[in-house]
Amino acid sequence: MPTDPAAITSERSVVLQLNSTPAVQAAVGGLNQGSGPRVVPGRSIPVPESVSESFQRTIAMPYRDSEWKLDPPDAAGWRQAVAGLAAITIPAIEQMQSQLGVNVSETSIAGVPVFDVTPPTVRPENAGRVLVNTHGGGYVFNPGRASLLEAVVIAASCGIRVLAVDYRMPPDHPFPAALDDAFAVWQAVVDGQPAGTVGLCGGSSGGGLALATVLRAQQAGVALPAALAIQTPWADLAEVGDSLRTNEWLDSILVSYSAAPQRAARLYAAGHDLGDPLISPLRADLTGFPPTMLITGTRDLFLSLTVLVHRKLRRAGVPAELHVVEGASHFQYFINPFASESQDIFTEMRLFLDRTLAR
Amino acid sequence: MPTDPAAITSERSVVLQLNSTPAVQAAVGGLNQGSGPRVVPGRSIPVPESVSESFQRTIAMPYRDSEWKLDPPDAAGWRQAVAGLAAITIPAIEQMQSQLGVNVSETSIAGVPVFDVTPPTVRPENAGRVLVNTHGGGYVFNPGRASLLEAVVIAASCGIRVLAVDYRMPPDHPFPAALDDAFAVWQAVVDGQPAGTVGLCGGSSGGGLALATVLRAQQAGVALPAALAIQTPWADLAEVGDSLRTNEWLDSILVSYSAAPQRAARLYAAGHDLGDPLISPLRADLTGFPPTMLITGTRDLFLSLTVLVHRKLRRAGVPAELHVVEGASHFQYFINPFASESQDIFTEMRLFLDRTLAR
Numbered sequence: 001m002p003t004d005p006a007a008i009t010s011e012r013s014v015v016l017q018l019n020s021t022p023a024v025q026a027a028v029g030g031l032n033q034g035s036g037p038r039v040v041p042g043r044s045i046p047v048p049e050s051v052s053e054s055f056q057r058t059i060a061m062p063y064r065d066s067e068w069k070l071d072p073p074d075a076a077g078w079r080q081a082v083a084g085l086a087a088i089t090i091p092a093i094e095q096m097q098s099q100l101g102v103n104v105s106e107t108s109i110a111g112v113p114v115f116d117v118t119p120p121t122v123r124p125e126n127a128g129r130v131l132v133n134t135h136g137g138g139y140v141f142n143p144g145r146a147s148l149l150e151a152v153v154i155a156a157s158c159g160i161r162v163l164a165v166d167y168r169m170p171p172d173h174p175f176p177a178a179l180d181d182a183f184a185v186w187q188a189v190v191d192g193q194p195a196g197t198v199g200l201c202g203g204s205s206g207g208g209l210a211l212a213t214v215l216r217a218q219q220a221g222v223a224l225p226a227a228l229a230i231q232t233p234w235a236d237l238a239e240v241g242d243s244l245r246t247n248e249w250l251d252s253i254l255v256s257y258s259a260a261p262q263r264a265a266r267l268y269a270a271g272h273d274l275g276d277p278l279i280s281p282l283r284a285d286l287t288g289f290p291p292t293m294l295i296t297g298t299r300d301l302f303l304s305l306t307v308l309v310h311r312k313l314r315r316a317g318v319p320a321e322l323h324v325v326e327g328a329s330h331f332q333y334f335i336n337p338f339a340s341e342s343q344d345i346f347t348e349m350r351l352f353l354d355r356t357l358a359r
Numbered sequence: 360m361p362t363d364p365a366a367i368t369s370e371r372s373v374v375l376q377l378n379s380t381p382a383v384q385a386a387v388g389g390l391n392q393g394s395g396p397r398v399v400p401g402r403s404i405p406v407p408e409s410v411s412e413s414f415q416r417t418i419a420m421p422y423r424d425s426e427w428k429l430d431p432p433d434a435a436g437w438r439q440a441v442a443g444l445a446a447i448t449i450p451a452i453e454q455m456q457s458q459l460g461v462n463v464s465e466t467s468i469a470g471v472p473v474f475d476v477t478p479p480t481v482r483p484e485n486a487g488r489v490l491v492n493t494h495g496g497g498y499v500f501n502p503g504r505a506s507l508l509e510a511v512v513i514a515a516s517c518g519i520r521v522l523a524v525d526y527r528m529p530p531d532h533p534f535p536a537a538l539d540d541a542f543a544v545w546q547a548v549v550d551g552q553p554a555g556t557v558g559l560c561g562g563s564s565g566g567g568l569a570l571a572t573v574l575r576a577q578q579a580g581v582a583l584p585a586a587l588a589i590q591t592p593w594a595d596l597a598e599v600g601d602s603l604r605t606n607e608w609l610d611s612i613l614v615s616y617s618a619a620p621q622r623a624a625r626l627y628a629a630g631h632d633l634g635d636p637l638i639s640p641l642r643a644d645l646t647g648f649p650p651t652m653l654i655t656g657t658r659d660l661f662l663s664l665t666v667l668v669h670r671k672l673r674r675a676g677v678p679a680e681l682h683v684v685e686g687a688s689h690f691q692y693f694i695n696p697f698a699s700e701s702q703d704i705f706t707e708m709r710l711f712l713d714r715t716l717a718r
Contacts, residue, residue: 020607020617025428028608028615035419040608042401048601050663060394069384242407242686243657248379249387249399250605256387258379298602298666304409304657307683314682315703322681323673324666327601344674 045250048327055339059299059327061252067141068255071263075171078140078267082169086146093148096337100156104148110184113144113166117151123159123350129197129357131155132189132225133164134182134213136204136331138234138264140169150203150231153337157346158353162201163189167209174270175279182209183216186225195223196358201349203331204302205268207233211281211309214289227356228292229349232302232330233309235282237265238274241304251329254301261301286313292320293352295345297328323348404609407686414698418658418686420611426500427614430622434530437499437626441528445505452507455696459515463507469543472503472525476510482518482709488556488716490514491548491584492523493541493572495563495690497593497623499528509562509590512696516705517712521560522548526568533629534638541572546581554582555717560708562654562690563661564627566592570640570668573648586715587651588708591661591689592668594641596624597633600663610688613660620660645672651679652711654704656687682707 024041031039047060066085072078097104101120108114117133131154135147142149144166151164167181190198202210207230217224244257254261269279277284282305292313296306306322313320325333325341333342383400390398406419425444431437456463460479467473476492490513494506501508503525510523526540549557561569566589576583603616613620628638636643641664651672655665665681672679684692684700692701 020615022430025615025618029422029424029428032422032608032611033424034421035416037403037405037419038609038611039403040401042399043604043607044396044398045601045604046396048604048663050600050667057394060396062393063388063391065388065392069388071381241409242404245402245404245407246609246658247605248402249391250397252391252397256379256384259384298663299605303683304407304685307657307685308409310683311685311700311703314707322683324662324669324681324683326663326666326670341670344670348673 051327052340055327055336055341058332058336058339059252059329063252063255068253068259070260078171082141082143085141086143089142089146089149093145093152096149097152100152102152102156104145104152109163110188112181112185114185115145115148115151115164115166117148117155117162117164119155119159119161121159122161125354125359126158126160128193128359129160129199129353130189130193131158131160131162131199131201131229131353132186133162134167134200134202134206134209135164136202136206138261139178139205139209139268140264143169149334150201150206153334153346154201154349157337157343158350160353170267170270175268175272178209178268179212179216179278182213183220186213186217187220187222190223194358196226198225199227199229199353199357200225201229203231203233203334205234207231208235208237208281211235212278215278215281215284218288224288224290226290226358227353228290229352230292230294230309232296232300232306233294234302235305235309236280237269238280240280240282241302241308243303244301247299247301247303250299251301253330253332257301282308282312285316286318287316289313289316289318291356292318293323293349294320295323295325297325297330297332299327299329301330321352410686411699414686414695414700417691417695417698418611418688422611422614427612427618429619437530441500441502444500445502448501448505448508452504452511455508456511459511461511461515463504463511468522469547471540471544473544474504474507474510474523474525476507476514476521476523478514478518478520480518481520484713484718485517485519487552487718488519488558488712489548489552490517490519490521490558490560490588490712491545492521493526493559493561493565493568494523495561495565497620498537498564498568498627499623502528508693509560509565512693512705513560513708516696516702517709519712529626529629534627534631537568537627538571538575538637541568542575542579545572545576546579549582553717555585557584558586558588558712558716559584560588562590562592562693564593566590567594567596567640570594570643571637574637574640574643577647583647583649585649585717586712587649588711589651589653589668591655591659591665592653593661594664594668595639596628597639599641600661600667602662603660606658606660606662609658610660612689612691616660641667641671644675645677646675648672648675648677650715651677652682652708653679654682654684656684656689656691658686658688660689680711
C-alpha cells in the first residue's frame with residue numbers, strides 16, 4: 001500500500017524540530033518498549049562537524065536524481081538511462097583526469113576492451129606492478145570512459161598503473177558476461193607477469209565482481225591476486241544487510257535499495273539465482289583469498305555488506321583489514337578525492353598495496 | 360521547543376508502513392533536493408536477518424529504561440540511580456561468572472581496589488600475561504562488582520587473567536579521580552612485570568579512560584601497554600561524531616546522546632573543559648601508541664567515535680585494526696557473549712592479544 005506523499009511532506013515541520021527532548025524520549029521510548037523492529041522517528045540529520053570542511057560540503061550535497069531513482073521500462077529505456085548518465089559522468093572524469101595528469105589509452109586484453117591508466121609519476125616501488133580494476137555502477141552503468149573515475153583516482157593517489165576492464169553489461173549482456181570478461185583479462189594479465197606483482201581492485205558492483213573473479217580463478221586453478229582492494233562491495237544482490245534499512249535516505253548516493261539497486265540486481269541476474277556465489281560472493285567459501293583491504297563509510301547503504309565480508313574473510317583466516325570513513329555515503333570519497341578524509345584512505349590503499357605486492 | 364509526544368505517537372501508523380515505494384521516493388527525494396541536512400522519514404527498522412538467530416533476539420530487545428533515560432536531580436539522586444542499576448546488573452554478572460566458571464577475588468593495587476579475574480583455564484600462551492581492564496558505564500555507573508561484565512567475559516573468552524580496576528567515580532569523585540586510579544594501577548602493574556606481557560582493555564567510558572591512561576603513561580615516562588583492546592570508546596565527551604545522530608533511536612543501549620550520556624559527561628567533567636585530551640583523548644596526539652584493536656557495531660551510537668580513533672591512530676602510524684559487528688548496538692556483544700557474532704569478535708581479541716603480547 002503506497003503511502004500518500006502529502007502525508008510525509010506535511011510531517012516536515014515535525015521532522016525538522018524533532019530533537020531529543022524529554023517529551024520525545026518518552027514518546028519514542030514508549031514505541032520501543034517491546035521486542036522487535038525499532039521505531040525510529042523522522043529526523044533532520046545535520047552535516048557532521050567531525051569531518052573536514054571540504055568533505056562536509058560533499059556530505060551536504062543533495063541526492064543525485066540522475067541515478068538513484070532510475071526506473072526504465074524496458075531495454076531501450078535502460079540503454080537511454082545509461083547513455084544519459086554517461087553524458088554527465090564522462091566530462092567530470094575527463095576534468096579529474098586532466099587535473100591529476102593521468103594518461104589513459106585504449107587497448108584490449110584477451111579480446112576485452114581495457115583502459116591502460118598511468119599516473120604522471122609511477123612510484124619507484126610500483127615500477128613493475130599493476131592493478132586490475134573492475135569498475136562500479138550497479139553492473140549496468142558506466143560503460144567505456146564513464147568507468148574511469150576509480151582507475152584515474154587510484155592511479156594518481158597510489159602512483160601505480162591501472163588496467164581498467166570495460167566489461168560487458170546488461171541489458172544486452174547480463175550475468176555471467178561481466179565475470180567472463182573480468183576473468184579473461186585477469187587470466188591474461190597473470191599469464192604475462194608474476195601474479196605477486198598484480199593486485200585487483202573494485203568498488204560497489206565492481207567490488208562484488210572482483211570477489212567473484214577471485215572465486216572463478218580459484219575454481220580454474222589460475223593464480224590469485226597478491227592484493228585485493230575492495231570498496232563498499234555489492235557482495236550480495238538479494239537485499240542483505242542491516243544498513244540497507246538503517247542508512248536508507250541517509251546515503252545520498254544510493255539513497256534507497258528499493259529504487260535503482262534492486263532493479264539493477266534483477267537486470268544483471270536476468271533470471272539467474274541471486275544466491276549464486278558468483279553473483280553474491282558473500283555466500284561463497286572465502287578460504288584461501290589473498291590479503292584484502294575493505295573500505296566503506298558510516299552512512300553507506302553497503303556498510304553492513306562490507307562489514308560482513310570483512311568478518312567472513314577473517315573467520316576464514318584471510319588477513320583482511322577494514323577502514324571506515326566518517327560520514328561517507330557509498331563511494332563518496334571518490335567523488336571528492338581531494339578531501340583530507342579521502343587522501344587519508346587512498347594513502348591507506350597505497351601502503352596496503354606496498355605491503356602486499358611483490359616488487 | 361518540545362515536540363508534542365502525541366504528535367509522534369499518532370504518526371505511528373505512517374511510520375510503520377513507510378516502505379520505499381515510488382511515492383515515498385518522490386516525497387523524500389523532494390525534501391533532499393537542496394544541500395544541507397538530510398531529511399530522513401520516520402521508519403520501522405526490522406531486526407536484520409544477516410545475523411544469527413541468537414543475536415537477532417538480542418538486537419530485538421527493547422530499550423533498557425533503567426539506564427538510557429536516567430536524569431537524577433542531584434548527587435543523592437545519582438547515588439540512588441547507580442545503586443538501582445547495580446542491583447539489576449550484579450545478579451546477571453554473577454550468573455555469567457558462574458556459567459563461565461570464572462573466579463573473582465578482591466585485592467588492591469597502589470591503594471586502588473582491583474578485582475583479580477581468572478578463567479577456569481588460562482591458555483598456555485597467556486601463562487605469564489595479564490590484561491588490565493577499565494570498565495564502562497559512562498564514568499558514573501557500575502561500581503564494585505557491577506563493573507565485572509567485561510572482565511568476566513574477556514577472561515573466559517581469551518583464557519587470560521584480567522585485573523579489573525574499580526576506579527572512583529562521580530558524583531563524589533569526578534575527573535581526574537578515575538584516571539588517577541587507573542594510572543596508579545597501571546604503573547604498579549608494569550613495575551611488577553615486563554610491560555611487554557601486559558595489555559590494557561576497556562569499553563565505552565572505559566575505552567576513553569584506557570586511551571587517557573596511555574596518554575598519562577606517555578607523559579610520565581611510564582611503560583606503555585604492549586596491546587590496547589578498545590571497545591566502542593567514548594573518546595570525546597563533547598558530542599562528537601555523525602553516528603550520535605544517524606544511530607539515535609536505533610542503538611537500543613545508549614538510545615540518545617541527549618539523554619543519560621550527556622548528563623554523565625557533565626557529571627564526570629565537573630566543570631573541566633570537555634576538550635581536555637585526558638577527558639576526550641580523540642583530541643590528543645596519538646603518536647607512539649601501542650598496537651590497538653577497536654570494536655564497534657553498525658547500530659552503535661559510538662560507531663563514529665570508534666572510526667575516528669581508528670583513523671587517527673592509523674594516520675599517526677600506529678598498527679590499529681578495526682572490527683565492526685553487524686547490527687550491534689553499543690557494547691551489545693557483551694550482553695549476549697554466546698552469539699556466534701560475539702564469539703567471533705572475542706576470538707579476534709584473543710588472537711590480537713596473542714600477536715602483540717610477549718610471552
